[in-house]
Amino acid sequence: DAKTTQPPSMDCAEGRAANLPCNHSTISGNEYVYWYRQIHSQGPQYIIHGLKNNETNEMASLIITEDRKSSTLILPHATLRDTAVYYCIVRVGGGGADGLTFGKGTHLIIQP
Amino acid sequence: TAGITQAPTSQILAAGRSMTLRCTQDMRHNAMYWYRQDLGLGLRLIHYSNTAGTTGKGEVPDGYSVSRANTDDFPLTLASAVPSQTSVYFCASSDPIRTEAFFGQGTRLTVV
Numbered sequence: 358d359a360k361t362t363q364p365p366s367m368d369c370a371e372g373r374a375a376n377l378p379c380n381h382s383t384i385s386g387n388e389y390v391y392w393y394r395q396i397h398s399q400g401p402q403y404i405i406h407g408l409k410n411n412e413t414n415e416m417a418s419l420i421i422t423e424d425r426k427s428s429t430l431i432l433p434h435a436t437l438r439d440t441a442v443y444y445c446i447v448r449v450g451g452g453g454a455d456g457l458t459f460g461k462g463t464h465l466i467i468q469p
Numbered sequence: 470t471a472g473i474t475q476a477p478t479s480q481i482l483a484a485g486r487s488m489t490l491r492c493t494q495d496m497r498h499n500a501m502y503w504y505r506q507d508l509g510l511g512l513r514l515i516h517y518s519n520t521a522g523t524t525g526k527g528e529v530p531d532g533y534s535v536s537r538a539n540t541d542d543f544p545l546t547l548a549s550a551v552p553s554q555t556s557v558y559f560c561a562s563s564d565p566i567r568t569e570a571f572f573g574q575g576t577r578l579t580v581v
Contacts, residue, residue: 398575399574399575400473400559400561400572400573400574400575401512401559401561401570401572402572403568403569403570403571406568406569457512457514457570459504459511459512459513460511461509461511462511
């Protein structure tokens with residue numbers, strides 16, 4: 358069973374905020390929400406992660422609902438280079454790739 | 470720093486031949502991983518190693534072997550390649566203290 362559900366694709370205008378949703382209704386108390394992205398023909402790249410508080414770094418913001426059953430990744434000012442497949446992953450704490458189960462993600466297309 | 474280096478970038482291999490995909494990291498990470506990525510199937514874990522001298526099987530280990538003689542290197546060997554092993558292979562590494570996994574740029578392998 359998939360642990361996360363994401364829309365298969367989304368469009369966003371360049372310069373606007375891109376909001377990528379993720380449902381994880383069966384998340385456990387010790388599981389974090391991680392976001393990675395994969396730009397065409399490149400290896401996946403870590404973006405951000407969180408447990409229950411909202412998080413922000415130089416790349417993005419992560420908003421987690423109070424019940425932790427869903428989250429939203431926000432790219433505040435999307436550029437053409439943000440066109441990629443974005444993966445929402447839940448796993449227990451620690452950054453190792455052993456527990457990274459990649460679903461099909463959301464293909465985000467930034468429109469000029 | 471170079472991060473993770475994979476070689477070769479791409480390869481065409483005759484069925485039945487053997488091949489070793491190389492992966493080297495310079496971050497002194499304890500854990501390393503091999504994934505394959507196929508269209509429509511996403512990234513799937515082949516083998517992993519939590520520390521030098523130890524290895525483990527992932528989701529799709531059949532037909533592949535790995536070794537971890539030291540911290541930096543984690544080669545993946547196909548003893549007798551078959552067409553179903555045509556894929557893009559990604560190596561990754563992580564440190565238990567860090568929160569992210571780092572991926573290489575991938576090796577595109579075609580078995581004919």
